Amino acid sequence: EWEELASIESDVQQLYFFDEEYGWAVGDSGKMFRTQDGGENWSDHSIEINDRIRSIYFLSKDVGFITGRNFFLQTDDQGETWYPNDFGADSLTMLSSLHVGGDSKIYLLSNFGDVYKSDLSGIDFKIIHSFGRWGYHHLDMTQYPVGFAHQLLGGHFFKTSDGGTTWNSLSLPSRWGSELTFIDEHRGWVTENFMLSSQMHHDVSVYMTVNGGLSWVTQATLSGYELHDMKFVDQQEGWASRITELLHTDNGGVSWDIQFTMGQGNEVEYIRDTFFLDGEHGWLVTSPGRV
Numbered sequence: 108e109w110e111e112l113a114s115i116e117s118d119v120q121q122l123y124f125f126d127e128e129y130g131w132a133v134g135d136s137g138k139m140f141r142t143q144d145g146g147e148n149w150s151d152h153s154i155e156i157n158d159r160i161r162s163i164y165f166l167s168k169d170v171g172f173i174t175g176r177n178f179f180l181q182t183d184d185q186g187e188t189w190y191p192n193d194f195g196a197d198s199l200t201m202l203s204s205l206h207v208g209g210d211s212k213i214y215l216l217s218n219f220g221d222v223y224k225s226d227l228s229g230i231d232f233k234i235i236h237s238f239g240r241w242g243y244h245h246l247d248m249t250q251y252p253v254g255f256a257h258q259l260l261g262g263h264f265f266k267t268s269d270g271g272t273t274w275n276s277l278s279l280p281s282r283w284g285s286e287l288t289f290i291d292e293h294r295g296w297v298t299e300n301f302m303l304s305s306q307m308h309h310d311v312s313v314y315m316t317v318n319g320g321l322s323w324v325t326q327a328t329l330s331g332y333e334l335h336d337m338k339f340v341d342q343q344e345g346w347a348s349r350i351t352e353l354l355h356t357d358n359g360g361v362s363w364d365i366q367f368t369m370g371q372g373n374e375v376e377y378i379r380d381t382f383f384l385d386g387e388h389g390w391l392v393t394s395p396g397r398v
Contacts, residue, residue: 109367112146115396122382122390123163133160141186146390146398152186162205172229174202181229209251216246222271235271245287253292280314280323286337293319294342296360298334313360326360336381344386348378
């Protein structure tokens with residue numbers, strides 16, 4: 108069951124929650140909002156930058172990080188003040204996939220394929236690998252020393268088994284593979300996004316692997332030309348968005364039900380992002396900024 112909690116701003120692009128009460132909504136032009144009551148009330152903590160905040164992660168309620176186009180900022184006072192870490196990167200460098208790996212290190216990925224790693228201070232980032240190509244948008248080192256990286260529309264992804272020193276290329280089941288997600292080092296899913304395809308497509312497939320991406324099987328085929336924001340909390344339960352609908356599966360992606368549909372107003376309102384702590388606690392934000 109979903110209920111509307113609040114309305115923030117249309118610039119909000121992403122949600123992040125540290126626990127059931129403490130969370131953030133971030134987006135374009137440095138927009139940042141914090142909640143301490145599970146999303147019912149939000150306080151404005153926006154900062155003066157001209158670009159989108161592309162990823163956010165908190166080690167505690169006090170210490171957190173945000174990244175975007177050539178910036179990495181850190182706070183140690185719950186977002187009241189932020190101070191920079193100078194990467195010295197190109198001005199077109201997009202830093203995303205901010206997370207803590209299974210080795211308790213902070214990881215980042217640039218759109219040029221550079222994999223960054225630091226201790227939990229976030230001060231001394233080093234490039235541990237460079238793919239040397241543009242278009243990388245997803246890195247996951249939570250299963251360290253196993254990790255996964257994905258290049259947009261590449262038809263393949265990369266896997267490491269030694270903590271990021273070496274990476275092997277593995278094929279995806281579709282050239283239009285998108286939203287690659289793994290729940291452990293063996294089991295993962297990927298879906299399709301035909302938004303950039305020049306051909307007409309009327310359905311998309313969800314694929315699953317149980318051997319770390321060596322092979323894939325089709326789990327389901329659904330109507331539409333894209334699924335995005337696919338997230339699983341365990342081997343059975345997951346969600347994916349289809350423009351105005353939130354889909355839910357409780358059998359590993361074999362079947363999907365519409366769990367939530369946007370109301371029909373005067374203009375199209377679509378689901379922009381979701382965040383799930385577990386199967387019982389989840390949030391979504393829509394294009395006008397409704398939570």
